[in-house]
Amino acid sequence: MGLNIAVLANLKKNAPHYAGMPSDAWDDLDSDITINAISSALAAAGHRTTFLEGNLTLATELPKLKPDLCFNICEGHWGDSREAHIPSILEMLRIPYTGSGVLTLALTLDKPMTKRVLAFHGLPTPAFQVFELADEPLDPDLRFPLFVKPSREGTGMGVSGESIVRDETELRDRLAGHLARYRQPILVERFIRGREITLGCVGNLTTPVAWRVPFDEAADRITHGLRFLPPLEIDFDAYPASEGGVYTNRMKTEWAHDFHYACPAPLGTGLLAQLQWLTAAVFRVTGCNDVARVDFRLDADDGNKPYILEVNPLPGLYPGLSDLVLEAEGDGMTYNDLINMIVDTTCARCGIAC
Numbered sequence: 290m291g292l293n294i295a296v297l298a299n300l301k302k303n304a305p306h307y308a309g310m311p312s313d314a315w316d317d318l319d320s321d322i323t324i325n326a327i328s329s330a331l332a333a334a335g336h337r338t339t340f341l342e343g344n345l346t347l348a349t350e351l352p353k354l355k356p357d358l359c360f361n362i363c364e365g366h367w368g369d370s371r372e373a374h375i376p377s378i379l380e381m382l383r384i385p386y387t388g389s390g391v392l393t394l395a396l397t398l399d400k401p402m403t404k405r406v407l408a409f410h411g412l413p414t415p416a417f418q419v420f421e422l423a424d425e426p427l428d429p430d431l432r433f434p435l436f437v438k439p440s441r442e443g444t445g446m447g448v449s450g451e452s453i454v455r456d457e458t459e460l461r462d463r464l465a466g467h468l469a470r471y472r473q474p475i476l477v478e479r480f481i482r483g484r485e486i487t488l489g490c491v492g493n494l495t496t497p498v499a500w501r502v503p504f505d506e507a508a509d510r511i512t513h514g515l516r517f518l519p520p521l522e523i524d525f526d527a528y529p530a531s532e533g534g535v536y537t538n539r540m541k542t543e544w545a546h547d548f549h550y551a552c553p554a555p556l557g558t559g560l561l562a563q564l565q566w567l568t569a570a571v572f573r574v575t576g577c578n579d580v581a582r583v584d585f586r587l588d589a590d591d592g593n594k595p596y597i598l599e600v601n602p603l604p605g606l607y608p609g610l611s612d613l614v615l616e617a618e619g620d621g622m623t624y625n626d627l628i629n630m631i632v633d634t635t636c637a638r639c640g641i642a643c
């Protein structure tokens with residue numbers, strides 16, 4: 290008979306405006322197209338849906354609506370834990386929701402903090418330094434070319450061909466520009482030259498060990514409970530050289546309707562298994578629930594060694610365009626299948642009959 294589901298998101302059209310706002314300020318927020326697609330996918334499976342903007346009114350609206358479940362894709366507006374705000378309200382109201390919880394969403398929004406967790410577990414992520422001032426001395430272990438990006442943004446905000454810096458002058462220029470524009474610490478990483486693969490999964494690990502990779506993991510590389518979607522590779526050859534062979538903000542916004550990619554990406558079975566295990570390991574150590582997408586670069590200068598760039602526990606769900614949606618299609622799934630698979634996964638995790 291279906292569930293009563295509240296679809297929660299922050300729409301770009303409802304986002305606040307403020308003085309000095311960068312033009313890409315709300316590029317990670319959602320559109321009516323995505324909300325309508327999610328709602329109709331849920332309706333097709335027999336659920337009743339209500340869309341609510343993710344803000345403080347939820348504290349009064351949700352107790353009236355009494356949903357069985359919230360489909361949460363709120364990115365939030367302010368602060369260094371903005372993706373965790375709505376889940377915090379939902380936990381205070383004791384309403385179950387799709388996807389990861391407060392701690393994971395706060396952690397993974399912050400790329401340097403996430404990288405520290407990955408490094409602690411021996412998972413490969415590019416060497417890095419965080420800058421709060423444009424003139425802090427560069428760690429002598431970091432060699433050019435380097436890659437400069439904001440610590441806490443998504444949708445390629447602040448990422449362009451100019452993010453690759455080849456000397457001190459370019460580094461200082463990009464740091465000053467990003468610090469002024471994004472008003473947050475700036476992440477500088479070793480630039481990984483090579484192919485780029487993004488790998489999504491839906492499900493939950495069934496083994497009891499959360500938040501760590503067990504010592505005997507090598508013996509049995511645990512991925513049970515996760516359904517991996519086929520890996521997607523960005524086809525950089527199809528883009529102008531100005532993009533620098535990176536997945537830029539322009540490619541994710543202005544040019545999103547003409548995205549060039551291969552899915553499944555042509556990878557040998559060994560490399561695919563390695564990327565799947567790394568995805569499961571990232572999912573585990575960052576404490577993800579239900580769905581995530583992990584972005585990798587394969588180091589062309591080191592035998593295609595995979596490096597984890599970041600984990601996205603709130604992957605974009607724009608129909609026909611977002612990476613995770615294209616990966617589901619590459620697996621023969623429809624948009625409706627993907628959305629309902631996420632809901633079914635949450636129901637199983639939370640013990641909700643659906």
Ligand SMILES: Nc1ncnc2c1ncn2[C@@H]1O[C@H](COP(=O)(O)OP(=O)(O)OP(=O)(O)O)[C@@H](O)[C@H]1O
Binds near residue numbers: 436485541586601
């Ligand atoms: N260290 C690096 N070396 C090479 N390329 C990089 C590096 N870091 C980021 N990039 C490039 O910049 C892109 C955006 O980086 P990243 O995935 O960290 O940002 P994002 O804006 O959070 O992405 P998303 O849209 O997936 O949320 C990557 O997809 C990749 O092409």
Ligand SMILES: [Mg+2]
Binds near residue numbers: 598
């Ligand atoms: Mg990314």
